[in-house]
Amino acid sequence: MKMPSSYIPRSAFERWLDRRLPVLRLIHDQFVAYPTPRNLNFWWAFGAVLTLVLGLQIATGIVLAMHYVPSTAHAFESVERIKRDVPSGWLIQSLHATGASMFFLAAYIHILRSIYYGSYKSPREITWILGMLIYVTMIITAFLGYTLPWGQMSFWGATVITSVLGAIPLVGDGLVSWIRGGGSIDQPTLNRFYSLHYLLPFVLTGLVVLHIWALHETKQSNPEGKEIQSPAETVPFTPNATIKDLFITTLFLVLFAFFVFFLPHAFSEPDNSIPANPLSTPAEIVPEWYLLPFYAILRAFDFNIGPLDSKTLGVLAMFASIAVPFALPWLDAAQKRSMRYRPWARRFFLAFVVATLALGWCGAQSPTRVLWQSSPYRIEGALHAPGGVAQTVVVSATTRDEADTLFEQMSERERAAGHALARTKTSAPIVFAVTQLSVFLTLCYFAFFVLVLPLLARSETRKAAITSRQPVAAE
Numbered sequence: 001m002k003m004p005s006s007y008i009p010r011s012a013f014e015r016w017l018d019r020r021l022p023v024l025r026l027i028h029d030q031f032v033a034y035p036t037p038r039n040l041n042f043w044w045a046f047g048a049v050l051t052l053v054l055g056l057q058i059a060t061g062i063v064l065a066m067h068y069v070p071s072t073a074h075a076f077e078s079v080e081r082i083k084r085d086v087p088s089g090w091l092i093q094s095l096h097a098t099g100a101s102m103f104f105l106a107a108y109i110h111i112l113r114s115i116y117y118g119s120y121k122s123p124r125e126i127t128w129i130l131g132m133l134i135y136v137t138m139i140i141t142a143f144l145g146y147t148l149p150w151g152q153m154s155f156w157g158a159t160v161i162t163s164v165l166g167a168i169p170l171v172g173d174g175l176v177s178w179i180r181g182g183g184s185i186d187q188p189t190l191n192r193f194y195s196l197h198y199l200l201p202f203v204l205t206g207l208v209v210l211h212i213w214a215l216h217e218t219k220q221s222n223p224e225g226k227e228i229q230s231p232a233e234t235v236p237f238t239p240n241a242t243i244k245d246l247f248i249t250t251l252f253l254v255l256f257a258f259f260v261f262f263l264p265h266a267f268s269e270p271d272n273s274i275p276a277n278p279l280s281t282p283a284e285i286v287p288e289w290y291l292l293p294f295y296a297i298l299r300a301f302d303f304n305i306g307p308l309d310s311k312t313l314g315v316l317a318m319f320a321s322i323a324v325p326f327a328l329p330w331l332d333a334a335q336k337r338s339m340r341y342r343p344w345a346r347r348f349f350l351a352f353v354v355a356t357l358a359l360g361w362c363g364a365q366s367p368t369r370v371l372w373q374s375s376p377y378r379i380e381g382a383l384h385a386p387g388g389v390a391q392t393v394v395v396s397a398t399t400r401d402e403a404d405t406l407f408e409q410m411s412e413r414e415r416a417a418g419h420a421l422a423r424t425k426t427s428a429p430i431v432f433a434v435t436q437l438s439v440f441l442t443l444c445y446f447a448f449f450v451l452v453l454p455l456l457a458r459s460e461t462r463k464a465a466i467t468s469r470q471p472v473a474a475e
Contacts, residue, residue: 006033030216035234036241037222043113044220044241045248049106052249053099053256054208058201060096068148070194072187075150076275094264100142101267102256104290107135115328116349118337119221125329127214132326134207137200139291139322144197146288150190151272156285158193159185164298167315184278225337284366292363293356297321297445299367300438317442324449331449334457335464345456352448355441362438369434370399377403378427381411384420393421400428 007028009015018025067086069078082089111131114120120128147158162179166172181188219228228234235241259266267289271282287295301313308316324331339346376396383391395410397403407423414421 005029030212030237032236032238034216034237035228035231036220036237037228038233038235038240039222039224040220040241040244041223042244042248043109043117045245046106046110046113048245049249049252050103050110051208053103053106054201054204057096057099057103058205060092060099061198061201063092064096065198068194070148070190072150072190072276075148075190079149091260094260098256098259098264098267100145101288101290102252102259103138104142106252107138108290111135112353116339116346117221117223118225118332118334118339120329121332121337122329123218124215124221127211127218128329129326130207130211130214134204134211136322137204137207141197141200141204142288142290144193144200147190147193148197149272150276152274152276152280152282153269153272153285155185155276155278156282157287158189160285161287162189164311164315164318167309167312169312221337223338223340225341286364289360289364292361293359293445294318294321294363296359296363296438297442299363300435300442302367302435321442321445324446328449328453332453332457334453334460336460342456342460345453348448348452348456352445355444355448359438359441359445362434362441365434367433367435367438370431371434371437372432373398374430375427377429378425379403379407379423380425380427381407381421381423383414384422386418392424 005025005028007018007025009018009024014024017023064082067078067082067089069075079093083093084090086092114128114131143157143161147154162176162185165179166176168175177183179189179192180186181192222228269286286292295318298314298318301310301317303313304310305313334342334345336342339349376398377400379395381393381395383393385391393410395403395407397406411421
């Protein structure tokens with residue numbers, strides 16, 4: 001529904017500029033008089049929040065780049081100097097570091113809103129794909145920025161993530177060497193990551209412009225999931241949508257400021273306050289919270305399937321978890337867009353959100369952490385005393401390592417007493433650890449996209465066809 005321009009230049013300068021570069025007309029048509037659905041709710045305001053945070057990240061990142069030293073010998077000290085010696089450096093650094101988490105928080109809300117209300121469906125497929133490209137670019141940019149402070153978690157996180165790329169068939173080893181600039185994480189790696197981290201936000205800005213352009217061409221979706229049929233169903237973007245955007249943005253900035261001023265290290269790992277040491281590996285290597293679900297999927301597979309080993313399976317599953325949502329407009333072919341009118345889709349959507357949050361929890365835990373086991377580990381042994389009858393000895397413990405240790409200690413004591421203790425049987429209980437939970441949740445994640453939504457779409461289409469064929473009863 002194309003609308004004629006309602007912009008009227010009010011001064012000689014505006015008329016002069018409008019004839020040569022109609023930028024004021026563009027702003028007026030796209031952000032003032034642009035028609036938006038009357039029934040948009042506050043969930044649609046997170047696009048404005050994301051735009052604001054992106055601008056803040058670029059502005060603070062440019063200032064930080066003026067003082068940062070991309071050297072393995074001085075990177076950590078340069079970050080500390082920014083926080084301590086540069087005027088307002090602590091604020092700029094905290095805004096940038098916390099802003100990454102706030103950026104992803106708003107992005108996840110924006111994506112989930114789009115899924116719930118079916119904003120990815122025709123004719124908005126390109127808008128959705130551009131949005132997912134923005135998300136992938138955000139992930140890459142955030143990962144690169146996480147390595148720049150050159151702390152323990154930065155160094156080892158870069159080591160782990162780049163090494164998993166080696167599992168990609170045929171090109172894996174060459175890709176790892178090319179990204180690192182050598183055989184290990186060192187100065188060439190830091191140079192590459194710093195250059196790309198500075199460049200990608202501007203690529204991100206270009207994708208955002210395309211995303212907004214595609215959105216304005218196809219018009220905004222709405223909670224009802226219906227297309228706008230007449231101008232009477234719309235209102236001007238300003239002040240109607242602008243007021244909602246300002247309200248949500250203000251609340252979001254209050255939350256943002258709370259973390260910046262009162263909990264500046266809430267989203268950072270304590271190990272990253274230690275300079276990078278290639279000779280000392282942290283007990284647990286975990287990424288930032290917004291990447292934990294994908295990290296859990298990467299670690300979920302501890303078994304092989306045919307020619308694919310566990311590492312390759314994890315890498316393929318992690319990349320597939322990011323790639324599958326790109327096909328969502330074609331996987332979900334339901335005629336009804338909004339899940340507000342799709343009860344079963346709404347229930348499965350809530351289950352999908354819970355599964356994704358649980359994957360994030362799994363990503364922060366040790367993969368060997370036992371969540372449930374049927375019984376303790378048991379080791380049975382035969383105790384032989386000189387001239388005596390053999391006796392059965394049973395040792396039980398929570399884990400197998402503990403049971404083995406207890407049995408060995410008992411064996412040493414019996415040998416010292418002149419007795420012989422031989423192991424005869426080991427009973428292992430059924431164990432459900434974080435790894436098994438991650439596998440189950442990973443299957444739930446993929447099932448939502450490739451099974452649940454397509455099957456629901458077919459079922460809903462079939463019911464709609466049957467209903468349309470039923471005769472209407474005469475009054």
